[in-house]
Amino acid sequence: MSANPDIQATIERLRGEFPILREQVNGRPLVYLDNAATTQKPEAVLRVMDHYYREMNSNVHRAAHELSGRATEAFEQARQTVADFLNAQRHEILWTRGTTESINLVAQCYGREQLREGDEILITAMEHHSNIVPWQFACERTGATLRVVPLLDNGSVDLAAFEELLNERTRIVALTHVSNALGSVNPVADMVHKAKDAGAVTLVDGAQAVAHFGVDVQKLGCDFYAFSGHKVFGPTGMGVLYGREALLEQMPPYQGGGEMIETVSFERSTWAELPFKFEAGTPNTAGAIGLGAALDWLTNQDRKTLAAHEADVLGYATERARATEGLRIIGDAPMKTSVLSFLLDGAHPGDVGTLLDQQGVAVRTGHHCCMPLMERYGIPGTVRAAFSVYNTRDEVDALFDGIEKVKTFL
Ligand code: C6P
Numbered sequence: 001m002s003a004n005p006d007i008q009a010t011i012e013r014l015r016g017e018f019p020i021l022r023e024q025v026n027g028r029p030l031v032y033l034d035n036a037a038t039t040q041k042p043e044a045v046l047r048v049m050d051h052y053y054r055e056m057n058s059n060v061h062r063a064a065h066e067l068s069g070r071a072t073e074a075f076e077q078a079r080q081t082v083a084d085f086l087n088a089q090r091h092e093i094l095w096t097r098g099t100t101e102s103i104n105l106v107a108q109c110y111g112r113e114q115l116r117e118g119d120e121i122l123i124t125a126m127e128h129h130s131n132i133v134p135w136q137f138a139c140e141r142t143g144a145t146l147r148v149v150p151l152l153d154n155g156s157v158d159l160a161a162f163e164e165l166l167n168e169r170t171r172i173v174a175l176t177h178v179s180n181a182l183g184s185v186n187p188v189a190d191m192v193h194k195a196k197d198a199g200a201v202t203l204v205d206g207a208q209a210v211a212h213f214g215v216d217v218q219k220l221g222c223d224f225y226a227f228s229g230h231k232v233f234g235p236t237g238m239g240v241l242y243g244r245e246a247l248l249e250q251m252p253p254y255q256g257g258g259e260m261i262e263t264v265s266f267e268r269s270t271w272a273e274l275p276f277k278f279e280a281g282t283p284n285t286a287g288a289i290g291l292g293a294a295l296d297w298l299t300n301q302d303r304k305t306l307a308a309h310e311a312d313v314l315g316y317a318t319e320r321a322r323a324t325e326g327l328r329i330i331g332d333a334p335m336k337t338s339v340l341s342f343l344l345d346g347a348h349p350g351d352v353g354t355l356l357d358q359q360g361v362a363v364r365t366g367h368h369c370c371m372p373l374m375e376r377y378g379i380p381g382t383v384r385a386a387f388s389v390y391n392t393r394d395e396v397d398a399l400f401d402g403i404e405k406v407k408t409f410l
Contacts, residue, residue, distance in 0.1 A: 007309050010302070015390045017042040028360025031395045036180045036208055036339060036386035037364050038230045041294070045234060048293035052286045060285055061259065061276075075285050078292025079275070085295045086225060087216040088242050091274040095283055098239035099207040100130040102226030103174070105241055105278065106203055107134035109251040110224075111172060114201075117143030119171040122200070124149045124157050124186070125376050126179040129369045131205045135174060144171070151376060155182040155331035162191060166198040173200045177209035181368040181384065182331030183314075183339030185209075192221045201247065207231055211298070211388065212337045213307060217242050229287065234294035238287030241278075248274050255280040306389045310338050313387050317396045324403060330382050338387035341368075344403065347410045349381045355409055356383075359402040 015021050018040045023030040032040060052074070058067035060075045076090075083090045096102045111121070111134075121135045125148050132146075139146050147170075149162045157175075166173070173195035178185050192202045203224040209215055211232040217225050224247075229238035243251075253260050253271055257280035262270040271277045317340045321329050326345035344352055353365035366381040367374045374381055385399055 004308075004312070007305055007312070010305055011309055011390065011392060014301070015392075017044070018390055019043065019046070021390060025360045025362070026358050031361040031398045033385040033387060033391065033395065033399060034362045034364050035211075035388035035391070036231070036368075036384065038236065039211060039233050039388050040390070041233055041235070041290075042297050044297040045290050045293045049235065049286050049290040052289050057286075059282055071285055074289050074292075075283070078288045081292040081295050082240055085210075085215075085299065086240075086242050087218050089245065092242055092245050092248065094241040094243065094248075094275045094278045095288055096226075096239040096241050097237055097284075098228040098230070099128075099205060099226045100228075100239075102224075102239050102241035103130050103203065103205065104134045105254045106224050106226075106243070107138045109254050109278075110201065110247065111135065111138035111144075112141050113252060115139075115142035115144040115171055118169060119144040120147050120167070120169045121145070121172045121174065122147050122149060122162075122165055122170050122195075123174050124162075124176065125151045126155070126157070126182060126184060126370065126373050127174075127176055128180055128205065128207070129371070130207075131174055131176060131203075132372070135172075148372075149175075151373075154333050155179065155184045156333040156335070157184075157186055157191075159187070159191075163194060166194060166200070168199065170195070170198050170200045172203065174203040174205070176205040176207070177215070178206075178212065178337050179331070179370075179373075180208045180339070180386075181370045181373055181382065182333065182341055183208075183336040183386075184331060184333035185335040185337055187335075188222070189220050196221060208337065208339075212310060214303060223247055229291035229294065232291075232294055233298060234291035235287045238284050238291045240291075245274065248278070253280070254278050257281045259283075301389070310387060310389060310391075313391050313393060313396060314338050314340065316393050317385065317387070317399070320396060320400045324400065326407065327403070330377055330379065338391075340385045340387075341382040342385075343379060343382055344406065344410070347406065349383045351410060352383045352403075352406050355406045356399070356402045359398070359405065361399050361402045363399075 060072040202222045204222045206227040225242040230236040260280040330341040349365035
């Protein structure tokens, strides 16, 4: 299961907390290797969300009654949990629907407001569409230009090119912490530091980072940090935007409606204080509480052990991949988290995925919402096995048994 018996016992216990891992798929035990798309949920999260609807459900921040008080307290406690998780202040944490909405919020409320013709936004060639398209919208509206930092062949950012591209016109640097398609981990603290020296505002897409290692926005020094609840053992439809107070104060509201106002008249309205200025309408209260429970659950694990286990599983999978004839790994950056992206000679990634599914192995195939990255490699897509804390060496073996069978079919 794991090379180390102590870690093995920890992972066996931890797997028991995820009911879905006991599912059968196509008559086989589920081997879930699609964790970059979404992670599974532990009992702690399922319990809290069920409890919310059974014993607390009501609208937050609005009513004088007891239930609303309970819901509001749990909702704001969850915000505090996120703030502690990222080492931020509570009012710098905004609830969103996910990473996508968090980035759109910044592109709209900061980008469109601040950018002028001739300004530049710098992203990398490994970005998810969510960290490309919102900036294209902002460029169309303002006349700013999108510049792209190229990658080295191994899937790392070309840091020399990054430094060359940074200049006095660079207003925003938006980069992913970890690539969802390759697993490459970017040296974000260093890149943010350089971007700040050039006078740019920085946004980090943390969608693929928070489930794998601790994130401290003070140490990173970034202005914005975005992530999705569902990729860190929490519910779908729930995300986070951390924003530095001074910038959030300066930005106009995102949407208009209830909750985000201080006063409304037909002539003019004024805005609520942070973070509520950015949270129009009834929020996803159960989602926020579920996300808080997920982060509490993760924080209460021995994260060093989990990181060592994930590194072991990725290392083992990479070894097996290298020993597999006809398999080509896409992305072997020196700093990687739990993603193994690959192609099989003569096989379309989609067919490989379907045949693996028939054997109970769930992977994602295709461009992984990174079409420009696939173009960079001259490929239509990859097969992606994305591991999480609960995956094991045995499951890696199941993947490679499956791959051998696929090779005989195709
Ligand atoms: N990547 C994947 O299978 P949302 O959909 O808003 O929760 O997350 C968007 C997103 C943004 N940035 C990165 C780096 C991501 O990986 C994702 C989501 C999933 O890789 C679904 S495409």
